[in-house]
Amino acid sequence: MTKVKICGLMEVQHVKAAGQADAIGFVFAPSKRRISVEKAAELAKHVPAGVDKIGVFVNAALEEIERTVREVPLTMVQLHGDEPDELVQAISVPVVQAFSIRTTADAEKLGRSVADFVLVDAPGTDYRGGSGHVFDWTLLAGAGIDTSRLIVAGGLNPDNVAAAIGQTQPFMVDVSSGVETEGVKDAVKIKHFIQKAKGDSMQETIEKVGFFGKYGGQFVPETLMKAVKELEDSYTEAKDDPEFQKEYHHYLKEYVGREQPLTYAKRLTEAWGGPKVYLKREDLNHTGAHKINNAIGQALLAMRMGKRKIVAETGAGQHGVATATVCALFDLDCVIFMGEEDIKRQQLNVFRMKLLGARVESVTKGSATLKDAVNEALRYWVTNVEDTHYLIGSALGPHPFPTMVRDFQSVIGEETKRQIVEHEGRLPDTILACVGGGSNAIGMFYPFLKDESVRLIGVEAAGEGTETEKHAATMTKGTEGVLHGAFMKLLQSDSGQVLEAHSVSAGLDYPGIGPEHAYLADIGRVEYKAITDAEALEAVISFSRLEGIIPALETAHAISQAEKTAKEMNKDEILVICVSGRGDKDMATYAEKLEGLA
Numbered sequence: 108m109t110k111v112k113i114c115g116l117m118e119v120q121h122v123k124a125a126g127q128a129d130a131i132g133f134v135f136a137p138s139k140r141r142i143s144v145e146k147a148a149e150l151a152k153h154v155p156a157g158v159d160k161i162g163v164f165v166n167a168a169l170e171e172i173e174r175t176v177r178e179v180p181l182t183m184v185q186l187h188g189d190e191p192d193e194l195v196q197a198i199s200v201p202v203v204q205a206f207s208i209r210t211t212a213d214a215e216k217l218g219r220s221v222a223d224f225v226l227v228d229a230p231g232t233d234y235r236g237g238s239g240h241v242f243d244w245t246l247l248a249g250a251g252i253d254t255s256r257l258i259v260a261g262g263l264n265p266d267n268v269a270a271a272i273g274q275t276q277p278f279m280v281d282v283s284s285g286v287e288t289e290g291v292k293d294a295v296k297i298k299h300f301i302q303k304a305k306g307d308s309m310q311e312t313i314e315k316v317g318f319f320g321k322y323g324g325q326f327v328p329e330t331l332m333k334a335v336k337e338l339e340d341s342y343t344e345a346k347d348d349p350e351f352q353k354e355y356h357h358y359l360k361e362y363v364g365r366e367q368p369l370t371y372a373k374r375l376t377e378a379w380g381g382p383k384v385y386l387k388r389e390d391l392n393h394t395g396a397h398k399i400n401n402a403i404g405q406a407l408l409a410m411r412m413g414k415r416k417i418v419a420e421t422g423a424g425q426h427g428v429a430t431a432t433v434c435a436l437f438d439l440d441c442v443i444f445m446g447e448e449d450i451k452r453q454q455l456n457v458f459r460m461k462l463l464g465a466r467v468e469s470v471t472k473g474s475a476t477l478k479d480a481v482n483e484a485l486r487y488w489v490t491n492v493e494d495t496h497y498l499i500g501s502a503l504g505p506h507p508f509p510t511m512v513r514d515f516q517s518v519i520g521e522e523t524k525r526q527i528v529e530h531e532g533r534l535p536d537t538i539l540a541c542v543g544g545g546s547n548a549i550g551m552f553y554p555f556l557k558d559e560s561v562r563l564i565g566v567e568a569a570g571e572g573t574e575t576e577k578h579a580a581t582m583t584k585g586t587e588g589v590l591h592g593a594f595m596k597l598l599q600s601d602s603g604q605v606l607e608a609h610s611v612s613a614g615l616d617y618p619g620i621g622p623e624h625a626y627l628a629d630i631g632r633v634e635y636k637a638i639t640d641a642e643a644l645e646a647v648i649s650f651s652r653l654e655g656i657i658p659a660l661e662t663a664h665a666i667s668q669a670e671k672t673a674k675e676m677n678k679d680e681i682l683v684i685c686v687s688g689r690g691d692k693d694m695a696t697y698a699e700k701l702e703g704l705a
């Protein structure tokens with residue numbers, strides 16, 4: 108696979124956005140992108156191991172180059188001046204020598220370079236590189252170039268990089284201006300460029316069993332491996348079994364009440380004054396949210412495996428109620444772990460679960476919220492694994508859970524795709540969904556992943572603000588680590604302790620995110636935004652009054668972001684919001700927080 112270098116990085120967030128690249132470049136030569144050695148050393152701390160750190164110089168002295176190599180530290184050096192062969196050979200790390208290509212004769216010089224790699228670029232304008240201009244790639248043909256040491260640069264961007272790779276077959280591509288907006292690096296463009304450059308080969312990693320890029324896996328204790336493998340095998344078999352699919356869709360139709368409408372939100376559209384807004388109505392499902400789509404699927408799978416005992420976790424109570432419901436329907440034994448804090452916030456749902464025959468276990472450990480409930484449910488599963496299925500509620504946990512939950516929730520996106528074409532004759536421009544663990548969002552997004560014209564936005568909880576310690580903004584503030592059996596992004600301390608997440612919405616109050624979301628963020632396919640408690644509560648009022656639908660607090664985050672996004676869109680465009688659930692369960696919170704306003 109062709110490697111990717113992102114050059115001219117000056118800010119931490121852009122270094123992080125380039126985390127999936129193979130190399131990043133710091134410019135020490137005269138340039139608008141020039142940075143000091145000290146700044147580069149600081150940025151270098153955020154470069155993942157295995158990613159090359161390349162210093163760009165123009166006619167610098169050997170001592171300066173070597174000092175910079177040591178102090179940053181750099182793993183490679185890139186020379187854009189008229190450096191003599193003796194200097195190239197004296198440098199202690201591998202060297203890239205840059206050549207401006209105007210003629211075939213320029214291309215023929217490459218073979219004579221004593222450097223490890225040769226970089227071909229358009230002639231510089233203001234500086235010796237980074238001009239943003241494309242040179243004629245056909246000049247390389249017939250120049251006898253060893254493509255295993257060829258790096259192609261010069262005016263590349265997400266739209267032309269695949270063609271450049273196709274035509275020149277280089278070892279690496281290098282970009283700077285093409286991933287900038289108004290002269291400043293742009294995280295979305297960086298990720299998009301990497302995705303486009305790696306193209307099909309990155310797509311393949313999505314399908315690599317159990318992993319989404321580097322995220323996912325089965326990081327579980329030995330005692331659980333047998334159950335996890337059994338589940339993996341059973342699911343692999345069941346998902347391709349027409350009888351299983353028939354039964355699953357039978358219950359979705361006859362019991363859950365699918366398919367759910369894609370409602371045109373006339374008053375919201377008028378009020379926002381931008382795109383046509385459509386609402387995918389998961390709030391109309393039996394039990395009031397999308398959770399039941401997954402609960403039905405997993406309960407059928409548990410019975411197929413001969414397991415008639417179910418353990419589950421719940422945060423807001425929506426998944427607990429969905430699980431207790433299917434257990435009543437299929438006469439399964441049911442125990443639900445729920446954080447003590449969430450039990451206080453969601454008393455009505457606790458009663459609903461009990462009424463349905465479930466045993467609700469209060470979790471007092473840790474922050475006594477969703478992550479602690481997952482911990483306890485996993486512990487319970489370890490000791491009861493022979494006859495018990497862990498019916499996880501989001502696209503989380505060890506493989507196959509994230510894939511399986513996504514597949515069961517994909518009915519949301521599949522219906523939406525069909526319905527929007529019926530309504531409008533085309534796909535939407537933008538789709539938004541809230542993200543806690545990420546199950547309604549991945550179910551909505553998955554069928555649209557290959558439709559590049561559709562912008563996908565996941566909305567997480569900024570709580571009291573991402574600048575405070577009270578938020579659940581995993582994508583915005585999280586780092587990589589293992590939680591609940593999967594490698595993902597999570598909120599953690601420098602020593603790796605999982606931090607407490609906060610959101611007014613118990614369903615978004617989770618310090619991690621499903622591994623597929625982490626991957627989709629890295630490749631730039633899905634954007635992630637964060638909405639505060641206050642913004643979500645405001646959206647509850649306006650949405651209720653404009654559309655006569657009282658949304659769940661989780662959903663209100665997506666609605667609030669949709670209003671912001673709608674401001675950037677015009678009347679010819681179409682925006683879809685996944686209304687993941689209804690607000691009945693949140694009435695106590697609304698009554699407390701919105702008193703006087705409502």
Ligand SMILES: O=C(O)c1ccccc1NCC(=O)[C@H](O)[C@H](O)COP(=O)(O)O
Nearest residue numbers: 114138236237239260261262282283284
């Ligand atoms: O990027 C610069 O400003 C620069 C200045 C002086 C010498 C080299 C420089 N950049 C070297 C690079 O590796 C760039 O990525 C390469 O020239 C391509 O740039 P662009 O055409 O902007 O993608």
